[in-house]
Amino acid sequence: MTAETRDALAYVCAHEERIRADLIDEGAGPEALDLLLAAAREDRCVETALEALHDALLASGDVLGVFGRGIRAVPTPLGVNRTPAGEIVYRCPGELCARTSWPEPGALPRCSVSGGPLRRDRL
Numbered sequence: 001m002t003a004e005t006r007d008a009l010a011y012v013c014a015h016e017e018r019i020r021a022d023l024i025d026e027g028a029g030p031e032a033l034d035l036l037l038a039a040a041r042e043d044r045c046v047e048t049a050l051e052a053l054h055d056a057l058l059a060s061g062d063v064l065g066v067f068g069r070g071i072r073a074v075p076t077p078l079g080v081n082r083t084p085a086g087e088i089v090y091r092c093p094g095e096l097c098a099r100t101s102w103p104e105p106g107a108l109p110r111c112s113v114s115g116g117p118l119r120r121d122r123l
């Protein structure tokens, strides 16, 4: 899987609910999103499904789609300039997507792409 594919999956993972709502609002329906999630969870090739979702988003007025969002970097908490080594982050289980998140109070964050909880890791 290429870095571009993992980045696109990370975008989908972090914004699944919004993508779904946008597709439904624009009358496209969530099929392209559901097909992609099914492909990722069943360990099938996701490239074709990603392209289809990208095209569906472009057709519904999202000019960026799922590619080129550039969200691979770990989000930096306000007031912290450098990435603290050894800090705990949460990553996609199975490393399907390139998403990382900081721990937050409440439930363990879940990966929308794989359907499982994010796994704890250290920077």
Ligand SMILES: [Zn+2]
Pocket: 009, 010, 013, 092, 093, 096, 097, 098, 099, 110, 111, 112, 113, 114
């Ligand atoms: Zn994920």
